[in-house]
Amino acid sequence: MIKQIKDNVFQLSFGKFGSCVYLLKLKDKDNKNILIDTSSKENRQELLLDLEKLKIKLEEISIIILTHNHWDHNGNLELFKKSKIYALKNIGKFKVNGIKVIYTPGHTYDSICLLYKDILFSGDTIFFNGIGRTDLPESQPEKMQESLEKLKKLKYKILCPGHV
Numbered sequence: 288m289i290k291q292i293k294d295n296v297f298q299l300s301f302g303k304f305g306s307c308v309y310l311l312k313l314k315d316k317d318n319k320n321i322l323i324d325t326s327s328k329e330n331r332q333e334l335l336l337d338l339e340k341l342k343i344k345l346e347e348i349s350i351i352i353l354t355h356n357h358w359d360h361n362g363n364l365e366l367f368k369k370s371k372i373y374a375l376k377n378i379g380k381f382k383v384n385g386i387k388v389i390y391t392p393g394h395t396y397d398s399i400c401l402l403y404k405d406i407l408f409s410g411d412t413i414f415f416n417g418i419g420r421t422d423l424p425e426s427q428p429e430k431m432q433e434s435l436e437k438l439k440k441l442k443y444k445i446l447c448p449g450h451v
């Protein structure tokens with residue numbers, strides 16, 4: 288299901304288990320299209336259909352950012368052969384005007400959130416009703432509180448979590 292969050296921001300959510308995917312159509316000089324997360328393999332057909340409805344070809348996605356490396360978020364990376372893929376390990380090289388990266392370990396050691404204007408893309412760190420699990424092998428429960436404090440200080444109006 289496609290939901291328009293802002294004129295240039297779309298949320299794609301799916302029938303099977305898997306994260307939401309967010310599409311940002313930046314109006315910068317080269318009109319970059321950015322995807323945040325790619326959902327699970329189980330949702331691949333629906334993702335392809337949604338992108339088609341949005342009239343975006345796979346090769347027109349120039350950047351993919353993973354909020355963390357869980358299978359239900361990174362399951363469709365292989366579709367995007369031309370995209371530059373960013374996750375915590377190389378996020379230092381990510382430089383796009385207007386998008387701020389916040390390191391938020393807790394749910395996983397490699398969790399990041401992204402702030403774009405007044406929208407926070409929070410991955411599995413926070414949801415509308417609560418916070419992400421911190422009892423997984425990749426979790427860092429002792430870091431979660433500090434991460435939540437960081438997010439509280441941000442001035443955002445719209446929350447776009449990894450699962451809705």
Ligand SMILES: [Zn+2]
Nearest residue numbers: 355357394411
């Ligand atoms: Zn996760």
